[in-house]
Amino acid sequence: MELKVVHSNRVALDCRDIATELGWSSEDVFTAEALGLLHDVGRYSQYAEFETFVDHDSVNHGLHGYNILIKHEVLKQADPLDEAVILDGVKLHNTRNLPSAMPVDNIRFLKLIRDADKLDIIKVFRETIQDGRHADMPEIMLNIDLTGQPTRELIKEILETGSGTYRHVHSLADINLLRVAWSYTINYLPSLKRLIERNHLNDTIQSLPDDEEITLIVSRVKAYIEKRLAEGV
Numbered sequence: 001m002e003l004k005v006v007h008s009n010r011v012a013l014d015c016r017d018i019a020t021e022l023g024w025s026s027e028d029v030f031t032a033e034a035l036g037l038l039h040d041v042g043r044y045s046q047y048a049e050f051e052t053f054v055d056h057d058s059v060n061h062g063l064h065g066y067n068i069l070i071k072h073e074v075l076k077q078a079d080p081l082d083e084a085v086i087l088d089g090v091k092l093h094n095t096r097n098l099p100s101a102m103p104v105d106n107i108r109f110l111k112l113i114r115d116a117d118k119l120d121i122i123k124v125f126r127e128t129i130q131d132g133r134h135a136d137m138p139e140i141m142l143n144i145d146l147t148g149q150p151t152r153e154l155i156k157e158i159l160e161t162g163s164g165t166y167r168h169v170h171s172l173a174d175i176n177l178l179r180v181a182w183s184y185t186i187n188y189l190p191s192l193k194r195l196i197e198r199n200h201l202n203d204t205i206q207s208l209p210d211d212e213e214i215t216l217i218v219s220r221v222k223a224y225i226e227k228r229l230a231e232g233v
């Protein structure tokens, strides 16, 4: 529970800072920070009720959080447009794909929360492994095999589509591979820069096993990032 409080605070700060760097208005920066604080509001009762953070064993925590905010009228006093942005952001921050039709502003904030969330998930994951606390946190580690080989289906999926799904994740190497492929999903340049500056990407890459196809994935990801940095988008 405490991990989620700390996570939400850090995500809120990143939302604020990235929104500021993107040149958003001070009102939007404030809304972005609120979205960061609230994005995982569904986690607390999810854990209290089901004793797990694994959505497919309990509830979709994004949708659950959305329902909690509505039920308890948390945003009752907010501007209706801000309320809509935050509700959509909470509900959809953890979905695999973004919906095709949404108000422009909602998409703008949704992209931000998904970036900031990923930055902190990678950080928490790395620190958990480095500190050797993974055994204490099976929920965070998704009950994976820490020493297992990368899954060929996952490698194939990433090579073919640019992203991987959790159904092919069975080992620590798989999670790290999935995190590397997350680079393709980072929406805003200030977020991508943070991913690099904080060494999240390099550290994760260095932890991957020596494998020809993994090397190919890594080189494609690096080329993608270099292109975005060069183009400034």
Ligand SMILES: [Fe+2]
Binding pocket: 039, 040, 061, 093, 094, 117
């Ligand atoms: Fe979440």
